[in-house]
Every structure is written in structure tokens, then in C-alpha cells.
Amino acid sequence: MSIDEIIQSRRSITSFKPDAVPTEEIIDLLEVAKWAPNHKMTEPWRFLLYTGEGTETFIQAFINSQPAPGGEVSDGVKRKADHFRSIPVHLVVVMPEDPRQKTWDEDHAAVSAMIQNFQLAAWARDIGMIWRSNDWIYNPTFRESIGVEPGEKIVATLMLGYIKDVPKPKKRTDIKEKLTIIDKYSE
Numbered sequence: 001m002s003i004d005e006i007i008q009s010r011r012s013i014t015s016f017k018p019d020a021v022p023t024e025e026i027i028d029l030l031e032v033a034k035w036a037p038n039h040k041m042t043e044p045w046r047f048l049l050y051t052g053e054g055t056e057t058f059i060q061a062f063i064n065s066q067p068a069p070g071g072e073v074s075d076g077v078k079r080k081a082d083h084f085r086s087i088p089v090h091l092v093v094v095m096p097e098d099p100r101q102k103t104w105d106e107d108h109a110a111v112s113a114m115i116q117n118f119q120l121a122a123w124a125r126d127i128g129m130i131w132r133s134n135d136w137i138y139n140p141t142f143r144e145s146i147g148v149e150p151g152e153k154i155v156a157t158l159m160l161g162y163i164k165d166v167p168k169p170k171k172r173t174d175i176k177e178k179l180t181i182i183d184k185y186s187e
């Protein structure tokens with residue numbers, strides 16, 4: 001696949017084969033993804049990788065962060081947790097929250113570029129994922145349970161595995177509708 005084909009064919013994946021993804025493969029992909037542009041070479045990312053039995057740590061953190069009326073885990077949360085159990089790998093991407101807005105913005109942009117590198121490199125190896133930014137990533141219980149420190153931001157939870165089904169592409173707007181071309185200078 002050409003790079004254009006990889007970019008255009010990639011979809012967010014929620015349907016995975018049960019096969020484990022070797023940790024070495026994920027490390028390999030992160031080694032590729034880290035070549036993202038990042039201003040001042042801050043390399044503003046760190047990762048928590050949940051795989052094998054370790055995925056239950058992630059799932060329990062999710063369960064603990066959810067409302068439990070009367071101390072009972074709701075059916076909706078149980079269903080979601082079961083769905084998460086069917087996903088081979090959970091990867092949490094964390095960045096520092098620099099108090100300077102400029103650095104924060106640059107770091108967030110760099111982490112986003114790195115995540116897209118990771119998605120594309122994985123896609124070329126038949127590994128799919130969904131980038132999730134659900135409410136619980138801001139939940140203190142979830143953050144503490146997985147060891148995210150104060151002053152750090154969870155940018156994404158990536159749920160990944162070998163691709164089972166690829167959804168249809170979602171329509172994109174013709175880029176000309178988003179483009180202003182300035183090719184003359186007028187005072």
C-alpha cells in the first residue's frame with residue numbers, strides 16, 4: 001500500500017480477532033510512531049500498555065470510575081466492560097500538562113501526530129484500533145487507578161487488535177469547501 005492508500009483506507013476499528021498482539025510488535029510500532037514532529041524535541045508522551053491478563057487492570061479502573069447506584073455495577077457498565085475484555089490490547093497515551101499554553105498546545109499537537117503515525121503504521125500491519133476520549137479519562141478514580149499523575153493528561157485510550165471487520169468509510173467534505181486560496185497580492 002502507498003502512504004496515500006494507508007491514510008485513506010484506515011478506519012477506526014471496534015471489531016477485533018481474539019488473537020493476542022505481541023508486545024514486541026506494539027513496541028516496534030511505537031518506535032515508528034515516535035518519529036512524529038515535536039517542537040523543542042519534548043517527546044511529550046508516555047504509554048501504559050495493558051495486554052494479556054493486564055487488561056483486567058484497565059477494565060477494573062474503568063468499572064471503578066463509573067457510577068454504581070446502591071453499590072451495584074450497572075448492566076450498561078458490565079456490558080461495556082465485557083466488550084473491553086474482548087479487545088486484546090488497551091494502550092493509554094499520556095502527556096505532561098505544561099502550564100505554558102503554547103507548550104501545552106504544541107505537546108498536544110505532537111502527541112496527536114504521534115498517535116496518527118501509530119494508527120497508520122499499525123494499519124499497514126493489519127492491526128486496527130479506536131482512539132477513545134471518553135469521559136472517564138478525566139475521572140480521578142480512573143486516573144489514579146492506572147497511575148496517571150497530577151499534572152498529566154490522558155490524550156487517548158487506544159483499544160487495538162488484529163482487524164476483524166472494517167466499517168464503511170464515513171463521508172469527508174470536499175476539501176475545496178475548506179480551502180481559501182490566496183494567489184494574488186492586493187494592498
Ligand SMILES: Cc1cc2nc3c(=O)[nH]c(=O)nc-3n(C[C@H](O)[C@H](O)[C@H](O)COP(=O)(O)O)c2cc1C
Binds near residue numbers: 012132134
Ligand atoms: C481525539 C479523538 C477522540 C476520539 N474519541 C472517540 C471516542 O471516544 N469514541 C469513539 O467511538 N470514537 C472516537 N474517535 C474516533 C472518531 O470517532 C473517528 O475517527 C471518526 O468517526 C472517523 O472515523 P474513521 O476513523 O473510521 O475514519 C476519536 C477520534 C479522535 C481523533
